[in-house]
Amino acid sequence: MSKKLHPITDELLDQLLANYQKPEDLIGAEGILKQLTKKLVERALDAELTHHLGHDKHQPVGNSSGNTRNGFSRKKLKGQFGELPIEIPRDRHGTFEPQIVEKHQTRWVGFDDKILSLYARGMTVREIQAHLQEMYGAEVSPSLISSVTDAVTDEVKAWQSRPLDAVYPIVYLDCIHTKVREGAVRVKAVYLALGINLAGEKEILGLWIAQSEGAKFWLQVVTELRNRGVQDIFIACVDGLKGFPEAIEAVFPHTSVQLCIVHMVRHSLNYVSWKRRAEVAADLKRIYQSSTADEAELRLGEFETKWDDDYLGFYPVSTDGYKTAVSFRS
Structure with missing residues (x-):
């Protein structure tokens, strides 16, 4: 059971803030917080040394080795209060290892x-x-x-380069665009592999920056994943890059390659007028977010009935799996 800390009383706060007039008095270079931090840290260090030696100041030696206090060493710690000078108590045998301010520490945690x-x-x-x-x-x-x-x-x-799990049910391979400073700030594509492990948890398997995206690049990525311990991927979710499925199947021949639902929806909406895109996208969402395959088939039939006359040949043709993918006719 942890020891209960002493409460800070109003009387103590009144004493600390007796001369407070402006914010600098509290958080300035010589403010109350800086002085209080110094006092508390030095008092804690002294308590640590007392525990280490087994006796307090001016008390009989409480250890069999005869070890006692031996003055102080001084250091300056850098932190949010600027540089804070601290006196570190020493023992005669040099066996004291401070915890709150460790040896060779020069910055606050x-x-x-x-x-x-x-x-x-x-x-x-x-x-x-x-x-x-x-x-x-x-x-x-x-x-x-x-x-x-x-x-x-x-x-x-x-x-x-850390080792990875042997099996991932799903791995998403795609990229994000982010700003990178290289002298000047530039927007770069960061390619990533996001895996769903057997516990159902998301895990970033790796991040890569490349000059261009291509099947050869992704072949290097999946080869690296295999070399780091991945033996099998059930489903690889990718965009419509030419040669991408072949690159994955070359390394993981039993993996089912599935087109990313976001890319499929975007591609399909290219055939829909602007004023109807929101409505079509909502109807597509009802299909791929169905909780069962039977429900997805039902929503698919409703979609065909509603939109077949306007967009013949566009509609989804399968709903294989639970909340997985919808493949579209080109």
Whole structure:
């Protein structure tokens, strides 16, 4: 059972805010929060050392090794309050391992997240440095920012090559367009493989950036998935790219390749007038969102009855499976 924390009383708050007049008194470079953080961290460090030694200050030695306090070391931690000087208590034998401020730690937990958040928004190293200086008064070197972002790059590479499950019932292969900073900000296509695992959970299997999309590129992608442990895919959902099904079947010959429902609907609506597109799309949705195959067949018949005279040859011709796909006549 966790120990109950002491409540912060109104009397304590009154003492802390006795001289409060403006926001800077609370969150400024020498504000109450910064001073309070320093005091609390140093008190917690002292409590950790007391637990480590087995005795408090000025008490008899409480351990068999004769280990005692041995002054302080000083460090500055970078964080949202700028640089915060902290005194770290030491023991004579050098066996004390602080937990709240670990050895060699120079930044508060979460400070790296701020750097990564700014980096993800496309800011340069110099822009991040200036922003942290302006917002928090923290002087952060370009090398520190680079080391933080480089560490994430290593994690991304490890994630990109991680082993995968042997079987995925469904894998979606498509792309999204996002802004990427390469000197200037450009829009690039990021190709992705999204799998549904046996537990029914979505899982990003990989992300790739390529100059152009083609059957050869996707052949490399599915080959990589196989090399990372995927042995079988039941259904691969793809767009209408020429040669795409053949590329998948070359690596996973037993996989059923299915055209993405979004691409099928978009393609079909090209044959429908603008004023009727919303109505046709709604009727198509009733088919592919049916809860059973029998219901889908019923909705298909209703669709044919309603639209056959206007769009002969366009209508859906099959509803194989539950909430899966509707194939269309060309």
